[in-house]
Amino acid sequence: MTTTTNMSTTPSMSTNMPSIPGLRLPRPSVRDLVPYEATEPTAAIMLSANEAPETLPDEVLRELKAGLSDFAWRKYPDPLARQLRALIAEANGLEDEQVLLGNGGDELILDLFLAWGGKDRCFLNLPPTFSLYEIYAHTTETRTVALPRDRETFAVAVDATAARLSAGDIDLCIVANPNNPSGNMSAEDELQRLLETSNALICVDEAYFEFSRRTMRPWLDRYPNLAILRTFSKAFSLAGLRLGYILASPEVIATLAKVRMPYSVNAFSQWVGRVAYAHANLFEPRIRAIVEQRDWLYTQLDAIPTVEVWPSEANYLLFRTTNAHRVAQRLLQDYDICIRDFSRAAYLTDCLRVTVGTPAQNEAFLQALRSIV
Numbered sequence: 001m002t003t004t005t006n007m008s009t010t011p012s013m014s015t016n017m018p019s020i021p022g023l024r025l026p027r028p029s030v031r032d033l034v035p036y037e038a039t040e041p042t043a044a045i046m047l048s049a050n051e052a053p054e055t056l057p058d059e060v061l062r063e064l065k066a067g068l069s070d071f072a073w074r075k076y077p078d079p080l081a082r083q084l085r086a087l088i089a090e091a092n093g094l095e096d097e098q099v100l101l102g103n104g105g106d107e108l109i110l111d112l113f114l115a116w117g118g119k120d121r122c123f124l125n126l127p128p129t130f131s132l133y134e135i136y137a138h139t140t141e142t143r144t145v146a147l148p149r150d151r152e153t154f155a156v157a158v159d160a161t162a163a164r165l166s167a168g169d170i171d172l173c174i175v176a177n178p179n180n181p182s183g184n185m186s187a188e189d190e191l192q193r194l195l196e197t198s199n200a201l202i203c204v205d206e207a208y209f210e211f212s213r214r215t216m217r218p219w220l221d222r223y224p225n226l227a228i229l230r231t232f233s234k235a236f237s238l239a240g241l242r243l244g245y246i247l248a249s250p251e252v253i254a255t256l257a258k259v260r261m262p263y264s265v266n267a268f269s270q271w272v273g274r275v276a277y278a279h280a281n282l283f284e285p286r287i288r289a290i291v292e293q294r295d296w297l298y299t300q301l302d303a304i305p306t307v308e309v310w311p312s313e314a315n316y317l318l319f320r321t322t323n324a325h326r327v328a329q330r331l332l333q334d335y336d337i338c339i340r341d342f343s344r345a346a347y348l349t350d351c352l353r354v355t356v357g358t359p360a361q362n363e364a365f366l367q368a369l370r371s372i373v
């Protein structure tokens with residue numbers, strides 16, 4: 001299986017690919033790359049991929065069922081998803097030309113690297129963070145400069161990052177906000193400082209915006225080098241559909257449109273996205289419930305003496321415990337609960353990430369964890 005989930009480990013590089021008689025080797029940058037690993041164990045309680053715990057609201061499902069037989073399956077999709085684009089532009093107070101849809105946020109991240117990365121270009125990464133950034137930097141032969149976040153709080157090292165940007169050789173920087181997997185956010189004025197320090201394209205990855213409710217959108221008019229990434233995968237219960245979007249200046253959008261695959265956002269995704277987005281209000285109570293559950297789960301985890309948990313503004317919590325790898329294994333084997341194991345990832349020793357699920361799932365996870373640690 002090669003689906004993508006939101007792993008945030010540093011990509012591990014294996015030893016060189018063996019050469020096969022009769023087959024020419026691929027590009028050097030691809031030979032030693034390990035694919036963004038996503039095969040996850042199946043468990044009764046899946047709290048590992050930051051997916052929504054519920055399916056689409058009934059009203060959305062009803063509308064989709066009713067429209068299914070008239071759907072224009074035989075026609076090519078609109079390459080720019082103009083109807084959905086208009087809905088998103090309007091909701092964000094932007095022109096249509098400031099929105100670009102993609103096959104999941106992941107595709108748009110690749111587009112950023114195709115347009116702003118490449119040979120002799122430089123990407124500034126702020127680990128530990130979403131691992132896909134570094135993988136795409138590697139595949140596009142973009143040099144990665146890494147400025148680690150604070151070891152205790154996972155805050156962006158703003159002074160060091162601004163200083164590094166001011167050197168002038170950085171082409172692209174991505175700041176996950178909230179950060180995955182740590183859940184913390186950078187303040188608006190800190191991000192502004194980064195945006196003002198250089199003309200590098202700075203993408204603020206707001207994949208969890210619906211949970212944090214904080215956005216850099218108000219600054220789009222001021223900073224031509226700001227791009228905002230969002231997704232339907234998390235708050236909109238549509239990880240399986242593959243739909244994400246970027247908000248930016250018309251110039252950034254037009255540049256990304258040059259490198260993107262024209263038909264990457266299929267007609268079905270465009271339609272489902274439209275129906276879901278038009279009913280965004282129906283997702284509000286669910287989002288509120290997840291935020292409440294997250295804060296409750298935080299206090300519960302915080303009360304376990306052997307657990308250190310970080311505050312989060314997303315739909316997951318990062319925590320540290322001794323023998324974390326063993327803990328994750330036991331959760332899976334003895335309790336049929338799958339969470340994300342970062343215990344061996346760089347900067348994340350003994351860290352695990354749990355997605356906020358339904359109250360019953362969260363309760364089951366806590367009880368299991370308490371009896372293990």
Ligand SMILES: *Cc1c(COP(=O)(O)O)cnc(C)c1O
Pocket residue numbers: 006050103104105106107130176179180205207230231232233234239242243244
């Ligand atoms: C989930 C996620 C995305 C986008 O995911 P898609 O499913 O490809 O839309 C982007 N960035 C971060 C940090 C994420 O966690």
